[in-house]
Amino acid sequence: MSPAAPLPAAEPLAPQPVVGLPSPFLVFLGEVTTVPLAKTAFGVRDWRGDDVVGQARLPGCGVDLGVDELTPAQAAARGARALLIGVAPIGGGIPPTWIPSLLAALEAGLDLISGLHARLRDIPAVREAAARLGRRLYDVRHADQAFPIATGARRSGRRLLTVGTDCALGKKYAALAIAQALRARGVDADFRATGQTGIMIAGQGVAIDAVVADFVAGAAETLSPDAAPDHWDVIEGQGSLFHPAYAGVSLGLLHGSQPDALVVCHDPTRTTLHAYPGFPVVSLAEAIARNAEAARLTNPAARVVGISLNTASLDEASARAAADEIGAAHGVPCFDPLRFGLDALLDRMLAP
Amino acid sequence: MSPAAPLPAAEPLAPQPVVGLPSPFLVFLGEVTTVPLAKTAFGVRDWRGDDVVGQARLPGCGVDLGVDELTPAQAAARGARALLIGVAPIGGGIPPTWIPSLLAALEAGLDLISGLHARLRDIPAVREAAARLGRRLYDVRHADQAFPIATGARRSGRRLLTVGTDCALGKKYAALAIAQALRARGVDADFRATGQTGIMIAGQGVAIDAVVADFVAGAAETLSPDAAPDHWDVIEGQGSLFHPAYAGVSLGLLHGSQPDALVVCHDPTRTTLHAYPGFPVVSLAEAIARNAEAARLTNPAARVVGISLNTASLDEASARAAADEIGAAHGVPCFDPLRFGLDALLDRMLAP
Numbered sequence: 001m002s003p004a005a006p007l008p009a010a011e012p013l014a015p016q017p018v019v020g021l022p023s024p025f026l027v028f029l030g031e032v033t034t035v036p037l038a039k040t041a042f043g044v045r046d047w048r049g050d051d052v053v054g055q056a057r058l059p060g061c062g063v064d065l066g067v068d069e070l071t072p073a074q075a076a077a078r079g080a081r082a083l084l085i086g087v088a089p090i091g092g093g094i095p096p097t098w099i100p101s102l103l104a105a106l107e108a109g110l111d112l113i114s115g116l117h118a119r120l121r122d123i124p125a126v127r128e129a130a131a132r133l134g135r136r137l138y139d140v141r142h143a144d145q146a147f148p149i150a151t152g153a154r155r156s157g158r159r160l161l162t163v164g165t166d167c168a169l170g171k172k173y174a175a176l177a178i179a180q181a182l183r184a185r186g187v188d189a190d191f192r193a194t195g196q197t198g199i200m201i202a203g204q205g206v207a208i209d210a211v212v213a214d215f216v217a218g219a220a221e222t223l224s225p226d227a228a229p230d231h232w233d234v235i236e237g238q239g240s241l242f243h244p245a246y247a248g249v250s251l252g253l254l255h256g257s258q259p260d261a262l263v264v265c266h267d268p269t270r271t272t273l274h275a276y277p278g279f280p281v282v283s284l285a286e287a288i289a290r291n292a293e294a295a296r297l298t299n300p301a302a303r304v305v306g307i308s309l310n311t312a313s314l315d316e317a318s319a320r321a322a323a324d325e326i327g328a329a330h331g332v333p334c335f336d337p338l339r340f341g342l343d344a345l346l347d348r349m350l351a352p
Numbered sequence: 353m354s355p356a357a358p359l360p361a362a363e364p365l366a367p368q369p370v371v372g373l374p375s376p377f378l379v380f381l382g383e384v385t386t387v388p389l390a391k392t393a394f395g396v397r398d399w400r401g402d403d404v405v406g407q408a409r410l411p412g413c414g415v416d417l418g419v420d421e422l423t424p425a426q427a428a429a430r431g432a433r434a435l436l437i438g439v440a441p442i443g444g445g446i447p448p449t450w451i452p453s454l455l456a457a458l459e460a461g462l463d464l465i466s467g468l469h470a471r472l473r474d475i476p477a478v479r480e481a482a483a484r485l486g487r488r489l490y491d492v493r494h495a496d497q498a499f500p501i502a503t504g505a506r507r508s509g510r511r512l513l514t515v516g517t518d519c520a521l522g523k524k525y526a527a528l529a530i531a532q533a534l535r536a537r538g539v540d541a542d543f544r545a546t547g548q549t550g551i552m553i554a555g556q557g558v559a560i561d562a563v564v565a566d567f568v569a570g571a572a573e574t575l576s577p578d579a580a581p582d583h584w585d586v587i588e589g590q591g592s593l594f595h596p597a598y599a600g601v602s603l604g605l606l607h608g609s610q611p612d613a614l615v616v617c618h619d620p621t622r623t624t625l626h627a628y629p630g631f632p633v634v635s636l637a638e639a640i641a642r643n644a645e646a647a648r649l650t651n652p653a654a655r656v657v658g659i660s661l662n663t664a665s666l667d668e669a670s671a672r673a674a675a676d677e678i679g680a681a682h683g684v685p686c687f688d689p690l691r692f693g694l695d696a697l698l699d700r701m702l703a704p
Contacts, residue, residue: 090501092566117566149442152596152628209566213601214444214469216565244504244607244650249565251593252600276504279649297631298596 021138021203022111023051025084026075030098032087033062036168036274040115041065041086043197047176053080056101063087072101072108082111082138084200090275092117092141102126106135113138115196117210140199141207143219150217150256152298157227160349161259162237162308163291165281167246168274169267170337171237172198174308177337178263179234181346189232192223194253198236208238209249216249220256232349235259241290242282243273251294258299261349262291267310268322284330306345307334373490373555374463375403377436378427382450384439385414388520388626392467393417393438395549399528405432408453415439424453424460434463434490436552442627444469444493454478458487465490467548469562492551493559495571502569502608504650509579512701513611514589514660515643517633519598520626521619522689523589524550526660529689530615531586533698541584544575546605550588560590561601568601572608584701587611593642594634595625603646610651613701614643619662620674636682658697659686 025044032038045052045065054070057063065086072083083105089095094116102112102120106129114120120137121127130137160178162171175191175198182189191198193205211219224233235257239246264287273279288304295302307326311319319336327334333344377396384390397404397417406422409415417438424435435457441447446468454464454472458481466472472489473479482489512530514523527543527550534541543550545557563571576585587609591598616639625631634642640656647654659678663671671688679686685696 092501117564149444150597152631209564211565212469212561213563213565213568213604214561214598216600217597241603242649245502245569246566247607247646247649248568248600248602248604250600251603252565255596255599279504294599297594297599 021113021140021200022081022136024053024080025051025082025113026070026072026080026105026110027052027055027065027067027086028083028098028101028105029055029057029061029063029065030085030087030095031058031060032089033060035063037089038063038087039168040088040197040200043172044084044086044200046173047201053078055086056083058097058101072105072110076108076110080110082113084113085116088116088196094118094120094123099123099125103129106130106133109133109135111136111138113140113200115141115200115207117141141196141210143206143211145206145222147211147215147219147222149215150221152255154258154299155221155224155226156229157224157231157233158229158261159224159233159235159257159259160261160263160305161235161254161257161295162263162265163250163254163287164237164240164265165242165284165287166240166267166270166273167243169270170265170308170310174263174265174337175234175236176201178342178345181342182232182234185346187232187350188228188230189234192233192235194220194223194236194238205236208253209246213248213252216252217256220253221258224257237265241294242279242287244276244279254291254295255298259295259302260299261305262295262302263306263308263345264288264291264304265308265310268326269313284326288330304332305348306332309334309336311336311339373465373492373552374433374488376405376432377403377434377465378422378424378432378457378462379404379407379417379419379438380435380450380453380457381407381409381413381415381417382437382439382447383410383412384441385412387415389441390415390439391520392440392549392552395524396436396438396552398525399553405430407438408435410449410453424457424462428460428462432462434465436465437468440468440548446470446472446475451475451477455481458482458485461487463488463490465492465552467493467552467559469493493548493562495558495563497558497574499563499567499571499574501567502573504607506610506651507573507576507578508581509576509583509585510581510613511576511585511587511609511611512613512615512657513587513606513609513647514615514617515602515606515639516589516592516617517594517636517639518592518619518622518625519595521622522617522660522662526615526617526689527586527588528553530694530697533694534584534586537698539584539702540580540582541586544585544587546572546575546588546590557588560605561598565600565604568604569608572605573610576609589617592625593646594631594639596628596631606643606647607650611647611654612651613657614647614654615658615660615697616640616643616656617660617662620678621665636678640682656684657700658684661686661688663688663691
């Protein structure tokens, strides 16, 4: 599930209107040096690659999408309609070093798309240039919608939520792959995006970590509404119950999602949390137990149906061995959704 | 801890500047019919009663603070400087039925103080009247401060957090009483407010449930900064890990607070969650185990040091029997902080 290796072209997702997002994109990487902080860029490339005309990078950038390096003017000449900010610095701010690139994009006729906490519209120079040039600013992390307080009332239809032992290890990719596999089997299924990258891919969703805390579970209830009894919502997880900064977001999303099925996402080579070296990654046994226990508050039938591994740093034989060993140890299907088939997982999910 | 019964006059808290909140107050109750939804009003009356000149109620209101019923003009004549909204409807909105009262208060020369999610400044008629009359609007739930993402780094000083088996059963009152008892014993201690009522009482704090979800743990870290080794921050808890709407807020606050000591607050007569009749109250054993377990992510030394009971609906003998029985069952001091002494708890907290 690492976004570092190019994927075979993914099948397009079931049609979901991209509400107001102009495409194709010039993907902006800033001066990012590590792949995990560029997961928006890789997510859009991997799952919506036909809409990526190129990348724009600043000096010092150490990440490469493997697409053409273009100026905003060159991208516009190739048909790009927006510059899409593909990196997410910790804290969610927009560094001053990016402003000249954003202004150049506006001047070249591109709109701007951002998934950061900081809003494009709050940067005076950007706001003024956009107004002067008639360009649009899309802050997809900020829902214009007001959400209710969660009720805890059960909803019809079935739901799967991906959860994790850490951030940035494959919850979104697993959910996208599972939704795709369900549809390939003829099951009516929707991917439900809960983060900026997922929204950019799916064209709809709620950036759950940008919701006011009191309303997180309510927003999650809104995101996967009542549906037909055999319909599956496959909901993108966020954070981890064991993360010192984000666990509250994860718990609110878990309670509001009311999942019937949980898939625990894990990187078997990671020993401490990404960017939090003082925090060891919990065991899979603890992650399975605690997530299932917490989920049962709002859905007593919740169960863990699979373990999704990020085996990007393992060779094929090692990845297969790790999946077999971990699956046997925990008694559920274990797979890398980008390498191995999802049939065993789907059989488990769909079993009566 | 029920706010229903008037308390003996509380000792004033240690001096903490009331940053910009004009007092004394006319407390507005709207048409509220149940005491739990008026907990802001009772909290201010019980812990800052010298600043309450009276109450204002709408037809249908079924709650009484036991203070004089006053119009805004009468309150102003008695020295009131602000109308303080003392009720918190689920969802946090400001009903249209309140607008005439708010406008009358502005006309009478009072400022407005609200702790609701909805902002006074977003109601055009209120905003315009305030501007025309030179009155001020205080939306204390909304921090003007930007918070960082939590780091998980340990801070110096000691911390206690009140947690609970439900909302609205005494976490704030327990924290206020414990902070007061610590100071009475000569311990340097601060009450740290995390909700609108606590902020109105203490004059500072952060309404943690109004913070954007990603920053909840970071806001909690900011709220109780590094302090002297023997200093105690007594932090007001919010919600419950077992609440279908608010558990995420509780978990983020727990992780960011990094408490050394937890006090579990409980109402022994409540069988289902307040306003969520489909959700049974968890056992104290589970509440103790799950809170301690979650707290140890950011403070491995975290332990439950006491159980705080809300015995408002029990007579003295029954309350004493319940406290004795529950304390013995769980091996920690058990008390109603408004009825019984806190010596056993303080001994446990302060033990080396």
